Amino acid sequence: MAKKKKRAVVIILDGVGIGEMPDASAYGDAGSNTLANLATETGGFNLPSLESLGLGKIVPIKGLRNDIRAQGAYGKMAEKSAGKDSTTGHWELAGLILDKPFPTYPNGFPEEIINSFKEKTGLGILGNIPASGTEIIKDLGEEHVRTGKPIIYTSADSVFQIAAHEDIIPVDELYRICQISREILSGEHAVARVIARPFVGTSSADFQRTRNRKDFSLKPPGTLLHENLSKAGYNVVGIGKINDLYAGVGLTKNIHAKSNEEGMKKLLQELAIIESGLIMINLVDFDMLWGHRNDVTGFYQGLKEFDVWLPLLISNLKQDDIAIITADHGNDPTTPSTDHSREYVLLLIFGPPIKEDINIGVRTSFTDLQATLAGYFNVPSTGNGQSFLDLLILD
Numbered sequence: 030m031a032k033k034k035k036r037a038v039v040i041i042l043d044g045v046g047i048g049e050m051p052d053a054s055a056y057g058d059a060g061s062n063t064l065a066n067l068a069t070e071t072g073g074f075n076l077p078s079l080e081s082l083g084l085g086k087i088v089p090i091k092g093l094r095n096d097i098r099a100q101g102a103y104g105k106m107a108e109k110s111a112g113k114d115s116t117t118g119h120w121e122l123a124g125l126i127l128d129k130p131f132p133t134y135p136n137g138f139p140e141e142i143i144n145s146f147k148e149k150t151g152l153g154i155l156g157n158i159p160a161s162g163t164e165i166i167k168d169l170g171e172e173h174v175r176t177g178k179p180i181i182y183t184s185a186d187s188v189f190q191i192a193a194h195e196d197i198i199p200v201d202e203l204y205r206i207c208q209i210s211r212e213i214l215s216g217e218h219a220v221a222r223v224i225a226r227p228f229v230g231t232s233s234a235d236f237q238r239t240r241n242r243k244d245f246s247l248k249p250p251g252t253l254l255h256e257n258l259s260k261a262g263y264n265v266v267g268i269g270k271i272n273d274l275y276a277g278v279g280l281t282k283n284i285h286a287k288s289n290e291e292g293m294k295k296l297l298q299e300l301a302i303i304e305s306g307l308i309m310i311n312l313v314d315f316d317m318l319w320g321h322r323n324d325v326t327g328f329y330q331g332l333k334e335f336d337v338w339l340p341l342l343i344s345n346l347k348q349d350d351i352a353i354i355t356a357d358h359g360n361d362p363t364t365p366s367t368d369h370s371r372e373y374v375l376l377l378i379f380g381p382p383i384k385e386d387i388n389i390g391v392r393t394s395f396t397d398l399q400a401t402l403a404g405y406f407n408v409p410s411t412g413n414g415q416s417f418l419d420l421l422i423l424d
Contacts, residue, residue, distance in 0.1 A: 035263075035406055038296070038342070038352040039309045039398075041122070042335070043115065043270070044316030046359020046372025047105050048088055053371045056113055058359070061370035063320070065090050066363040071329045078339035079332075082354070082377045086388070101379030102421050104389035106355065106397060113371045114186045115316070116221035116246055118357030119274040121395035123253040124411030131187030131221040131247075135159055138181070138189065138218075145213045146181070150206050153178040159185070161367065162238060163322075166192055166228050170236045173197065179206065185368040187221040189214055192238075195227045200241045203227055211245040222246050222273070240287040244273035254399040255279025255307070257408045264306030266299055268292050271309050281306075289314040289331060293338050300345045307402070311357075320360025321367050328362045343379070351380040351405065351421075355398065382422050389417050 046063040053059050060066075065088060068074045073092030076084065083103030085093025110117045112130035120127065137157040147153060153176070155169045160182045166173075169180050173194060180192040189210055193203050203225045211223045223245040230236035255265045256279035265281045269292045272283035284299070286292035289312045296310050312335065319328035346352060359372030376389065376398070392398075396414030403410040404418040 034305050034347075034349055036300075036303065036305055036347065036350045037307050037402055037405060038300070038346075038350065039122075039307065039402075040296075040352070040354045041119070041309070041311045042315055042354065042356045042375075043311050043313045044320040044358060044360030044369065045332075045356040045375065046361065046370055047356075047375045048373050049359075050107055050371050050373055056371040057366065058113070058361075058364075058370040058372070061359055061361040061364055061366075061372055062088075063359040063361045063370065063372060064088075064375070066361055067325060067328055067332075068092055070325050070363045074329070074332070076332060076336040078336045079354075079377070082339075082379055083386070084375065084377065087375055099386045101377060101383045101385060102387035102389050103378075104376045104392060105373040106376050106392040106395050107373055108358070108371070109394035109396070112187075113358045113369045114188075114221055115270070115311075115357050115369075116187070116274055118374075118395065119271075119311075120249055120253075122355065122357065122398055123249075123255055123275065123279075124396050124399040124413050125249055125251050125253065126394065126396060126413050132218060133185065133187050134183045135185075138183070142213060142218055143181070146210060149209050149213065152206070154181045156180045156182045159183050161321075162190065162192065162226055166226075166236045166238070167233045170194065170228065170230070171233050179203075188224055189220050189222075190224045190226050192226040192228060194236075195229050195239065195241070200225070200227050204243055207243065207245050211247075219247055244270065246273050246276045248276045249278055252411050253279050254403060254408075254411060257403065257411070258307055258406060261406070261408045263406060263408070264303050264308075266303060266306065266308045268295055268299070268308065268310035270311040270313050274311070286310075289335065293335070293342075297341060297345055300342075307406075316360050316369075320362050320369075323362045323364075323367055325362050346380050348381050351378060351383055353378050353398065355395075378421060384421060384423055387420055389420055392417070 083099030110127040356374035359370035400414035400416040
């Protein structure tokens, strides 16, 4: 295989976990199993493409067979880092392990942060509480429209979120305010993400968030696989939230996508253009639209749409291409919680060079993925994780 013709596609199904980790109870997530619980709740999955890749062989999932010959390799990965947020999960997938979680603010942000925000933006604030994004704009949206004060809120994740009506604080101005906030939130208060949350509507009865969300992520504190690939001359393409979650580090191309559907379409477009390197995509709707809203029906429908699309991806893979489906954490829509869940993540690997029906077991860290990809591309690993490349590739 010629070095510069190698390609890998990594698809991250945001929030699609596959069973509680041993320490899940410490995170309040005992009993979480995004895929298996969802399958039970819906009466059993009908996902023939994912079934053929071996999804039902990783753990028991109602409706999926476990006695087939999988068209690739299958297994699951444990998260070694502390935490269960998207940034931590994505960083670990790219080779970084965090020994302590990002700071969270269950009682709102301290006075020193809020005072600095007011001073540097010249704005007052509303909120400063943990809240559902859809609920807080119902509760405080009209006051925001009257006063012009942005709504500050957080969640169980390490986030500083700023909601503003697009007619009151234009989107570009909201982004500028978020950038100021990103600079304020450093040191002990270095949250994983500052998030712009624009909304529209005429009153609390019809306020709704728009697709102009933007994340301002903390820069990774160490080397990512992306950097080693780009230094070696490979393309590193991020689609969807990838650029935000990695703060652009190591990417050679960023493609915005407002939905799973748009992201999947753009991935196929990139496969027609990019001849070598890594294409990584985050399909955020599983987490943002369905997991956080406990929308069982929507979540399953999203999985079915992805399953229908998968054969298109497979038909567009070239002789030396490999494709990987995984996740960054769980977000079980069947539990009372609307937050992320501390779960293992699925791992399905397929493509022309990949052996069939290979069980790669339970990996002890997400970083095993980057170690494997580093070996595939013959670039340096970040130093974390154990490659399982020798299990995968046909002679």
